[in-house]
Structure formats: structure tokens, C-alpha cells
Amino acid sequence: MVVRMRHTRAHTANRRSHHALAGARFTACKDCGAKHLMHRVCMQCGKYRGRVVVDVLKKTVKRAKKIEAKSAKGGSASGGKSAKKTTEKETAKK
Numbered sequence: 779m780v781v782r783m784r785h786t787r788a789h790t791a792n793r794r795s796h797h798a799l800a801g802a803r804f805t806a807c808k809d810c811g812a813k814h815l816m817h818r819v820c821m822q823c824g825k826y827r828g829r830v831v832v833d834v835l836k837k838t839v840k841r842a843k844k845i846e847a848k849s850a851k852g853g854s855a856s857g858g859k860s861a862k863k864t865t866e867k868e869t870a871k872k
């Protein structure tokens with residue numbers, strides 16, 4: 779809709795009353811029960827609709843190696859905690 783003329787504040791506010799963003803919708807994974815975004819892969823088990831799509835273990839190992847290399851260099855390892863946690867979970871599973 780093209781706004782042609784000056785509108786009152788009330789008119790503008792009325793129009794914008796529908797512009798609010800909705801929160802992200804989460805659902806529980808059918809396989810592991812972890813919460814994930816709707817219509818997205820579960821990053822806890824790497825499955826989408828019961829089918830394995832992402833090799834989670836491979837990904838976490840790769841990420842851990844990357845962080846290790848970064849910390850060896852002397853850079854700050856931001857976000858390293860979460861990756862470590864997931865690897866611990868994976869190892870506990872198996």
C-alpha cells in the first residue's frame with residue numbers, strides 16, 4: 779500500500795499495530811525430544827522427519843578441532859563452551 783498523504787499519528791499507529799514480529803516456534807524432536815525450530819533439522823541428533831540429514835558427531839568434532847586450533851594460536855575461543863558441551867553429550871550417548 780502506498781501512503782499518498784500525511785496520516786495522523788493514530789492512523790500510522792493503527793497500521794503498524796500489525797507489524798509486530800512473532801516469536802520463534804519450537805517443537806520437540808520426535809527422536810531425541812530436544813527442542814528445535816519448526817521445519818528445521820534437529821541439531822541435537824541431526825534428523826529431519828525421522829531421517830538423518832546432518833552428521834552431528836562429525837560436525838562437533840570438526841568444530842572442536844577448529845576451536846582448538848584457534849586457542850593454540852592465542853585467539854579468544856568465543857562459543858567454545860557450547861561446542862564442548864555437545865561433544866560431551868555425544869560421547870555420553872555412545
Ligand SMILES: [Zn+2]
Nearest residue numbers: 807810820823
Ligand atoms: Zn533430535
